[in-house]
Amino acid sequence: MRRILVTSALLNANGPIHLGHLFEDILTDIWVRFQRMMGNECYYVCADDAHGTATMLAAERLGTTAEAMIESLRQEHAEDFRRFHVAHDNYYSTHSPENERLTRAIYERLAEGGRTFTAEVEQLYDPERKLFLADRFVKGTCPRCGADDQYGDNCQECGATYDATELGNPRSTLSDNTPELRSSEHFFFDLAQFTDFLKEWTASDAVQPEVANKLGEWLTGGLKAWDISRDGPYFGFTIPGAQDKYFYVWMDAPVGYMASFENLCDQTEGLDPEDFWRPDSDAEVHHFIGKDIINFHCLFWPAVLQGAGYRTPTKVHTHGFVTVDGAKMSKSRGTFINASTYLEHLDPEYLRYYFATKLSANTADVDIQLDDFVQRVNSDLVGKVVNIASRCAGFIHRGFDGVLAATVHDEALWAEASGARRELAELYERGDVGRAVRQITALADRTNQYIAEHEPWKHVNDPERRDEVQGVCSLGINVFRALVIYLKPILPAMAAKAEAFLKVAPLAWEDAGTPLTMHEIDRFKPLCTRIDRKDVDKVVAATVAQAETESEHVADEGSREVGIDDFGKIDLRIAKVLDANFVDGADKLLELRLDLGDNQSTVFAGIREAYDPAPLVGRLVVVVANLAPRKMRFGTSEGMVLAAGPGGEDIFLVSPDTGAEPGMRVT
RNA sequence: GGCUGCGUAGCUCAGUCGGUUAGAGCACAGCAUUCAUAAUGCUGAAGUCGUUGGUUCGAGUCCAACCGCAGCUACCA
Numbered sequence: 001m002r003r004i005l006v007t008s009a010l011l012n013a014n015g016p017i018h019l020g021h022l023f024e025d026i027l028t029d030i031w032v033r034f035q036r037m038m039g040n041e042c043y044y045v046c047a048d049d050a051h052g053t054a055t056m057l058a059a060e061r062l063g064t065t066a067e068a069m070i071e072s073l074r075q076e077h078a079e080d081f082r083r084f085h086v087a088h089d090n091y092y093s094t095h096s097p098e099n100e101r102l103t104r105a106i107y108e109r110l111a112e113g114g115r116t117f118t119a120e121v122e123q124l125y126d127p128e129r130k131l132f133l134a135d136r137f138v139k140g141t142c143p144r145c146g147a148d149d150q151y152g153d154n155c156q157e158c159g160a161t162y163d164a165t166e167l168g169n170p171r172s173t174l175s176d177n178t179p180e181l182r183s184s185e186h187f188f189f190d191l192a193q194f195t196d197f198l199k200e201w202t203a204s205d206a207v208q209p210e211v212a213n214k215l216g217e218w219l220t221g222g223l224k225a226w227d228i229s230r231d232g233p234y235f236g237f238t239i240p241g242a243q244d245k246y247f248y249v250w251m252d253a254p255v256g257y258m259a260s261f262e263n264l265c266d267q268t269e270g271l272d273p274e275d276f277w278r279p280d281s282d283a284e285v286h287h288f289i290g291k292d293i294i295n296f297h298c299l300f301w302p303a304v305l306q307g308a309g310y311r312t313p314t315k316v317h318t319h320g321f322v323t324v325d326g327a328k329m330s331k332s333r334g335t336f337i338n339a340s341t342y343l344e345h346l347d348p349e350y351l352r353y354y355f356a357t358k359l360s361a362n363t364a365d366v367d368i369q370l371d372d373f374v375q376r377v378n379s380d381l382v383g384k385v386v387n388i389a390s391r392c393a394g395f396i397h398r399g400f401d402g403v404l405a406a407t408v409h410d411e412a413l414w415a416e417a418s419g420a421r422r423e424l425a426e427l428y429e430r431g432d433v434g435r436a437v438r439q440i441t442a443l444a445d446r447t448n449q450y451i452a453e454h455e456p457w458k459h460v461n462d463p464e465r466r467d468e469v470q471g472v473c474s475l476g477i478n479v480f481r482a483l484v485i486y487l488k489p490i491l492p493a494m495a496a497k498a499e500a501f502l503k504v505a506p507l508a509w510e511d512a513g514t515p516l517t518m519h520e521i522d523r524f525k526p527l528c529t530r531i532d533r534k535d536v537d538k539v540v541a542a543t544v545a546q547a548e549t550e551s552e553h554v555a556d557e558g559s560r561e562v563g564i565d566d567f568g569k570i571d572l573r574i575a576k577v578l579d580a581n582f583v584d585g586a587d588k589l590l591e592l593r594l595d596l597g598d599n600q601s602t603v604f605a606g607i608r609e610a611y612d613p614a615p616l617v618g619r620l621v622v623v624v625a626n627l628a629p630r631k632m633r634f635g636t637s638e639g640m641v642l643a644a645g646p647g648g649e650d651i652f653l654v655s656p657d658t659g660a661e662p663g664m665r666v667t
Numbered sequence: 668g669g670c671u672g673c674g675u676a677g678c679u680c681a682g683u684c685g686g687u688u689a690g691a692g693c694a695c696a697g698c699a700u701u702c703a704u705a706a707u708g709c710u711g712a713a714g715u716c717g718u719u720g721g722u723u724c725g726a727g728u729c730c731a732a733c734c735g736c737a738g739c740u741a742c743c744a
Contacts, residue, residue: 012744054744121742136743151743186742214671214739221670227742248742291671295741320672321738357679364673365737372679375693383706391703438680441692448707457702473702526704 002040003283005276006032007257009290010049010094013070014058017080017339019329019351020290020322023366026355027319027433028288029086033489034428037509043089043271045260046081048074050095051236052249053134057174059235066235070095080339084348085492090267092260094252099259100237103252107228108240109308115193121186121227124152124164124179126172132184132231133164137174140167176626187229187239189251194303195223201302201312210363211291211318215298226300254301257287277310284314291318291363317431320365331547334540341542345535349491349528350377356490359433370536378530380437381491384444385483386527388451389501392476393524395456400470404519408478409471413450414515417443417479421512424486433490440486447479477502478515485512497527571626572642572666573597574656580613592616592641596625597663601638610651622654622666 008028011021028044035042050070059066070093078091093099110116124133135152142150152164164170165181172179202215227248229239234246258277265271276283289297294316302312324335342351354373357380358366396402408414420443427436454472459465481498485507488495499506501522578600579593588606590613603623624640642654656664 014744049744052744134743188742191741210672217670217739218741221740224741230742249744250742291738292743294739299741323737360680362672363738367679369678372693376679379693379706382704387703387706389703390706394702434680438692445692449709451702452700452708455700455702457700460702524703528704530704 002035002042003276004035004040004042004286005261005283006035006042006044006286006288007260008044008046008288009293010047010253010256011077012052013048013050013055013073013093015073017077019324019335019337019342019368022084022339022351023322023355024288024290024319025081025086025088026084026352027359027431028317030352030356030359030433030489031286031288031317031428031431032087033492034425034509037485037488037507038425039508039510043261043264044087045090045092045257045264046088047090047092047094047096047256047260048077049249049253049256050074050093051234051247051252053131053137053230053234056233056235067095080343083343084339085352087492090260090264092256092263094249094256094259096256096259096263098262099252099256102259102262103237103247103255104240106255106304106308107247107251110189110304113307115190115307116187116228117190117225118185118187120183122165122181122183124170124172125182126175126177126179128175128177129172131174131233132182133172133174133179135164137172138164138167138170138179139173140170142167184231185242185245186227187242187245188225189228189300189304189307191223191226191300191303194306195219197306198223198299198303202298206302206313206315207298208318208362211294211298211316214294218295218299223299250296250300251304254296254304279309279311281311285311286315286317287313288317288319291320294318318363319359320363322366322368324368325370326367331543334542334544334547336547337539337543338546341546342539344542345538346531347528349493350531352490353377353381353437353487356433357437359431360435361431370540371533374531374533374536380441380444381528382530384441384448385480385487388444388447388476388480388483389498389527390524391451392456392473392480393501393521395460395469395473396477396521397523399460399466402520402522404477404516404521405467405470405474406518407471408515408517409468409475410450413446414475414478416446417482418512418515421482421486421509425509428489436486437490440483443479444483447476451476474517475515477521481507481516482512485509494527497525501525501527570624573623573625574660574662574664574666575601575621575623575625575639575641576662577616577619577621580616582608582613590616594621594623594639594641595662596623597661601625603639603641604637605641605643607641607643607651607653611653619653620656620660620662622656 006028008025011017025046032042032044048070055066055070059069062069074091074093078088081088081091124138125131126133133152138152139149141148150167152167170179171177199219202212202219207215228251230236230246230248232244232246236246236249237252239245239247258273261276262273265273275281276285287297297316305312322329327333327335329336350373354368354376355366357376396404420439424436424439427433451472454468456469456472460469481502484495484498488507495507501524502516503520503522504516573596575594575596577592578595581591583589583591583604588608589604590608590611592603592605594601594603622642624642627640644652644654
């Protein structure tokens with residue numbers, strides 16, 4: 001018997017669970033349930049990833065504490081997963097005492113072993129918010145192509161990658177202030193020391209071949225030291241022996257797997273985390289992740305474990321991303337579907353089955369096609385598999401008191417169905433679930449053909465052929481039972497209903513090796529109903545409606561009371577229109593050249609339908625002078641001209657009374 | 668730009684070591700059937716295997732270039 005610890009990637013504590021999360025945890029859950037059916041001892045833990053600047057800022061916005069916010073999200077996530085039959089043994093949080101202790105202990109072991117060092121790092125600092133700015137909180141001009149409004153790590157326009165400190169005119173997206181360059185001591189994990197170890201580890205079958213290729217690229221390029229510290233304020237664990245330094249979220253996140261498992265062990269008699277994590281452990285550790293976090297799980301994490309004297313992962317299973325109808329999930333298209341929205345209209349097992357049909361052992365992206373989703377479930381599950389039980393059970397009850405035949409009517413068919421368990425087990429083990437499902441439905445096809453060939457409905461009233469009818473329908477039921485076993489990791493709830501119908505104890509994988517004979521079964525009740533395409537449309541419509549409500553929320557926040565300080569941040573100025581022109585190719589824009597007293601600026605205003613350019617020249621308007629420049633299709637707009645009205649031809653520019661001069665501040 | 672992967676029927680995908688006429692399911696059309704949740708069975712139509720060139724007796728498969736798509740490009744959650 002194998003002892004296996006399984007994890008799926010931690011979830012950011014920043015919102016509800018959606019299809020993408022479900023994909024990962026469902027595919028992990030299928031693998032876990034399969035292992036358990038094989039009789040292996042398999043534990044499945046996960047957690048919310050609670051730390052980071054983003055958590056701190058989100059809690060601030062909600063007017064609550066980070067702790068309260070992450071705990072309520074954690075409960076919501078755990079409940080959503082439970083309703084999708086994802087059987088986590090523990091769903092914990094990285095913000096836990098176990099994790100704090102483990103992270104510090106691991107860090108101290110690394111430090112003692114000479115695996116870490118400190119260095120001064122120059123970083124942009126927002127003096128108003130009093131924080132160092134992560135790349136995503138800085139915007140400025142690309143140092144290579146000069147495009148405006150680019151984030152601190154790479155340019156969307158030209159694709160250049162650079163340091164946030166290289167940006168021209170940097171500003172903080174948190175306060176809109178100009179950040180200053182400050183130096184701070186950072187702690188580094190010396191990843192390069194592990195290069196040889198990692199080359200060896202990635203060449204083993206711990207990762208899929210294409211992942212090994214990708215890692216090879218990083219490994220031959222030379223590994224850089226990994227910055228594992230952040231300056232306060234930060235939401236995370238403090239680094240022992242340092243002043244106001246925190247562990248970077250990715251340092252304690254994977255340790256969160258260990259912490260979640262340790263927390264489970266504390267509640268489970270006889271389960272010891274050391275048995276799984278000590279270097280000579282013969283237990284297995286499997287991580288399931290998306291391909292976006294390969295570097296953390298296949299470089300940093302094994303190196304950290306190795307450096308701290310733990311065992312390294314047996315295998316990291318990497319999957320691709322989920323798209324819907326060929327495109328990224330989108331709120332406005334209604335395809336950014338949350339777990340809870342789905343559950344209001346559809347059975348979770350439909351989604352589990354559909355994901356299963358799409359699962360492979362490689363890292364290709366998985367596209368959910370809503371029409372295909374409906375068809376696959378209805379024709380495979382209801383039309384083929386369940387149909388076998390449905391068409392056979394009636395004969396067994398009407399003619400034979402619900403009792404199955406004593407012998408197997410067609411040995412070849414039974415051998416095929418029963419013998420498939422070996423190859424199917426290999427496919428499940430490898431994660432090639434889609435192929436397994438195809439073989440399972442092919443078996444269902446064979447069985448429906450077999451029943452059609454023997455036409456039990458014609459012979460049921462012929463006393464001479466009663467035994468044949470019982471034999472055919474009994475074999476049908478037996479193949480159905482084998483198919484239920486093979487599908488049970490994917491469809492646990494349907495399997496439970498089928499077990500009740502068959503009047504058997506919970507089925508294990510090897511039960512497919514032995515047929516039921518002279519066994520009484522229950523009357524057949526529908527195990528699975530067809531999907532109505534209308535219900536899928538309802539989910540999409542509800543998702544669109546949510547997106548609209550959310551944008552209204554944002555609008556509401558816009559009209560909430562603000563203090564005079566907030567108002568003071570907006571620099572309103574009187575400006576004179578020096579020049580106004582149509583913009584080639586733009587239906588709604590006019591390009592305005594404005595005199596702001598001591599300087600000039602160019603503004604694109606969406607007023608073309610209401611105003612001709614010529615009469616505007618010389619006119620006084622009110623502009624937001626310190627609005628962040630916005631790169632638009634036709635150029636960069638450096639401000640915003642104030643106007644009222646619903647739009648179209650009904651736009652009315654705001655003007656000052658006579659006497660106002662360009663450059664005057666509006667207060 | 669570099670790298671990783673992908674591109675086969677309307678859709679989802681098989682296609683092993685290069686080897687006969689490129690396969691399956693769904694959808695579609697016709698027929699049969701009525702035990703079954705309008706379920707099932709049989710038959711059929713449907714493909715320039717992204718493009719071009721190369722290696723070979725022979726290429727969907729190997730090589731090169733190009734086109735298209737997705738992702739990565741490390742202190743990003």
